[in-house]
Amino acid sequence: MCRFVVYKGTSPVELSHLLTRPCHSIINQAFDSRLRVDRRRPMNGDGFGVGWYDSVYDEESHQPCIFTSVTPAWNNANLVRLAAKIKSPLVFGHVRATTTGSLSLDNCHPFVHGRLMFMHNGGIAEFQLIKRALQADLSDVAFNKVQGNTDSEWAFAVFLSKLPDPDAKSFTTAQLRDAMFETIASLNHYAEEIGITEPSLMNFCVTDGETVIATRYVSSKVDEAASLWFSSGTTFHEYGDVGGHYKMSKADKRENIIMIASEPLTFERADWMEIKTNNMVVVTPKMNLLQIPIIDKFYVPPSDPASLTRTIEFAREKGLLVPRSIEIMDEPESE
């Protein structure tokens, strides 16, 4: 039931355009149930986090700044005020519904280590059963990093332990990509060893301030993963008089802005492309966007007819919707 959004641009965006103003932002999604199926489950009201890199003053640390809250994002006066003032070229936003982990700042995404920032939408199946084996394999740095009690933060610890040096001053795109592949492989391995058959939903997103890696993944051959979309263009701007309606424009061939989100932020159908299940998206420092299949035993190539028959029930049950057709995203007025 979590949601996340990523913005990477050649110029900074005011956080409000991403978070508080769009009527279909992840915060406003938190109380907009048009895309929700299981209406008896709680909303994304269990915590919020936003992380961003500063392009103006911060020429040394390159570490992201984080603002988190356990009160609902939609009524957080500090968030509204900060979002109207802060601009950044690289932003992660996350709203949370507790599945595992208690309501605590320590459990709010994004998680940070040095210049790395990480968030997760999904859930590691029966995490309690693999927690001890997972921890045993971690380096001390990764083990001691964890402050909260979520599967997501431990997944970040696994990711850190897959990097050559999690405290490095810079990372190559390949290092981050490979660490992500290995993180998923490790989590699958722990589950397999202990005989867990329920699939895990692993939509992860990580950045070092330069590269962004996002996965849409489920450890199943027959289920769909939690939804994930991207959009790219030249400008992302408000239109019309109502307020809250945004669209992505493409003025020329350059892509100045790439956004990745669990749900489309705009009502414009053409703005958003679905990332395929069990694929990774890599946004390079120079704003190239690559889709890479995550090939393991759960992979089904697009050429295989089975790739079209993954069922959405599992992700739905978990509150991580997979609206396959885009009809559902009509203007709310036309409901």
Added chain:
Amino acid sequence: MCRFVVYKGTSPVELSHLLTRPCHSIINQAFDSRLRVDRRRPMNGDGFGVGWYDSVYDEESHQPCIFTSVTPAWNNANLVRLAAKIKSPLVFGHVRATTTGSLSLDNCHPFVHGRLMFMHNGGIAEFQLIKRALQADLSDVAFNKVQGNTDSEWAFAVFLSKLPDPDAKSFTTAQLRDAMFETIASLNHYAEEIGITEPSLMNFCVTDGETVIATRYVSSKVDEAASLWFSSGTTFHEYGDVGGHYKMSKADKRENIIMIASEPLTFERADWMEIKTNNMVVVTPKMNLLQIPIIDKFYVPPSDPASLTRTIEFAREKGLLVPRSIEIMDEPESE
């Protein structure tokens, strides 16, 4: 968009049976949108309050105890723990969606003064315009009582100023009833003086620990008020294996329990009776329940065909639903 619930019984109820366990309690309603129409508006995640009288130890003060919170009720560990331990024969519960007033403990219902407890579901139209006139008429006690910035708390101040002595050690049912009539009349008067035409929704509820008074009222001749229901019986208990399903049973003619709520707490159709628009319900100390029409220029007698044509759009727009037929309350499984 607020919701409230009242329990009055000859024996104490464990708060959990009222608040946290029923799958259709006001807390769980907070994220159950089956009865919601305007799904683009925020949930009742903006604060919570419960007030109760202690029947065991408190033989002196007879003042209610209050627990309030600005984090959502559905994920409040303290509430879950307290509700499982505390029992009381007279309980008010309230969830809040901010319409006026900021997110602050000071703005959480129920409000307390001495042994009186008060809550409101609705909204005073264009309250800013009548605030100064209203305040000017208050006694100092009532004026200085207000800590927050909601129309509801100021309405309570008006109520206090209509009592012979708001700090009295006891109140008669007639005193409370008359003060409630006068409160509504006053609020209408201020609106009229300044020319406000938008109706106000005044579902108020007050108690002194003995009598309970609740109103279902709108200052309009053509609109429905926000919804209000009551239920009475001998026991209120959980049934079935699923958990969270409750019903009211009538073992004999005695009414040991009376509940009043903005929305039915159970899925049993026969358990709940709708209180008619512009009526007051009085529960006497001896558990008699009276319905009294609030007769003023907005009153339409049941004999008048116009009483059947009040429209629900206004209350709906405000998020205060008026499900006229009870079909909507089918079991969620049958959805």
Added chain:
Amino acid sequence: MCRFVVYKGTSPVELSHLLTRPCHSIINQAFDSRLRVDRRRPMNGDGFGVGWYDSVYDEESHQPCIFTSVTPAWNNANLVRLAAKIKSPLVFGHVRATTTGSLSLDNCHPFVHGRLMFMHNGGIAEFQLIKRALQADLSDVAFNKVQGNTDSEWAFAVFLSKLPDPDAKSFTTAQLRDAMFETIASLNHYAEEIGITEPSLMNFCVTDGETVIATRYVSSKVDEAASLWFSSGTTFHEYGDVGGHYKMSKADKRENIIMIASEPLTFERADWMEIKTNNMVVVTPKMNLLQIPIIDKFYVPPSDPASLTRTIEFAREKGLLVPRSIEIMDEPESE
């Protein structure tokens, strides 16, 4: 028991150098009792606020951004993270101990209206008694501005009502100065009318993003006001290896930085000058600093020997210390 600090510089300061890092910042003062006399009263743990103007991106609104919190500043993870990232040429910081008003974000200073920012250290004596008369005189804008229930926010409303147009796009230094004079005069007038004899402590601070006005004032001829200091120089920087020790340096005659604070932020005696009781300090947009006596019936000219015998007991009782000699500010190690 509140404390505040103001920074105005020709170049921006990282908020951490003002708030979180100095071992004698207002936040760390909150648990450093060397300057406290009444140790049985609560610490400044009842809320915190910081307001700043952005010099980089904000070329339109010129409205300050505010971050407030009801959890203690010294343990606020968001504050620590934001302070390490945000820079500003004009900052207000405030820590609060509740004297009037409940623990609520609405009650946290600084208060904002348009491009104006206001805070208060002190207390309006028997405020409940003058509240109604004060409110009656306010313009609707000023009256409706107030969200919380503190004497300080109502004092800001008085200030707003003394401006020609509180929503103006710019203010002259003279307008702000005169409004401040009139605010103090009005508050004295209300107290006098109703016969309040206890003095009010009115250390106010206001800015429009250009001019800064601060007062050190008490409505008494024989008592000292709450303490207020200023410091000016070319750079404000950390020294030594221990961390947390700061000093102000004067590289040349230019004053690039002016700081005003209820207590000195550094251990360097020569860095800080005491503002005299019943004086106003004006920092002009061009960084000139003027001291102006507030001449009314409570004023005692420096030539009058009585100016040396104001007693500090009253301010002390209120937890607003007036350390007359600076010996008390020795290095803590030498304690």
Added chain:
Amino acid sequence: MCRFVVYKGTSPVELSHLLTRPCHSIINQAFDSRLRVDRRRPMNGDGFGVGWYDSVYDEESHQPCIFTSVTPAWNNANLVRLAAKIKSPLVFGHVRATTTGSLSLDNCHPFVHGRLMFMHNGGIAEFQLIKRALQADLSDVAFNKVQGNTDSEWAFAVFLSKLPDPDAKSFTTAQLRDAMFETIASLNHYAEEIGITEPSLMNFCVTDGETVIATRYVSSKVDEAASLWFSSGTTFHEYGDVGGHYKMSKADKRENIIMIASEPLTFERADWMEIKTNNMVVVTPKMNLLQIPIIDKFYVPPSDPASLTRTIEFAREKGLLVPRSIEIMDEPESE
């Protein structure tokens, strides 16, 4: 820098008499620095918890109810209201200053498992270094129990793993006592294995609702442990007109009340007895109080002159004072 208090009585105490009203309660100690030495360290403003057993309604579960908060206890409106209403014959109270672990409800004491309740005042030296070995030895129940990230909660997990069955419906006094001995021995063992030389301060307190076990312990032969006191009598009551002054009276030989606390709650010298370093106090279900030495390599028998020369500097540095003489506890007025 934490503080705790335990009340066990033959009849219930209103929580306010223990927590909010005494001017020297652990909450009011939180801002009373008379007994503090290191005044540059933060106050106990980083969280609060109270746990109690219900003697009236709860005849089944015998599980304690817990109320915790991350805002300072001294300004918690819910705590003040609840404490004035709730009565219990067995209460644990704890205020916290973060040494390890972040500001989070998950980190607030007392910790609960089934009918067991546990709290800690002190610190496990270099806990990060022993955390992995400690976790490896835990049962799954104990391992999965931990929600936060404090040394204290992990110490509770060790305690649980020393019980024959942590989910048992009842415990003997001997089982609890032995598990406590083994917990301390285990923690010492981990430290020794890894070569940690800094002493750990292990003032633990545990109860099953019947027996109470408290330790005053330091893993050192030359340092004093954090302070711990007890008081017993027939009634604990307020006296005088000022309010907040309490004393323990002994009407006859029966001991109806036993209190254990890190600092005396009253100003009456004769009310409180110091528990000796490296001793355990056991309060049996029938209200007998036993002192048992914890004999291991850090034990110094009272006959040994070295028992008189333990130095208090270590506990002082940690903010866990050991006022050896009671002079320091004079009435504050005489300061």
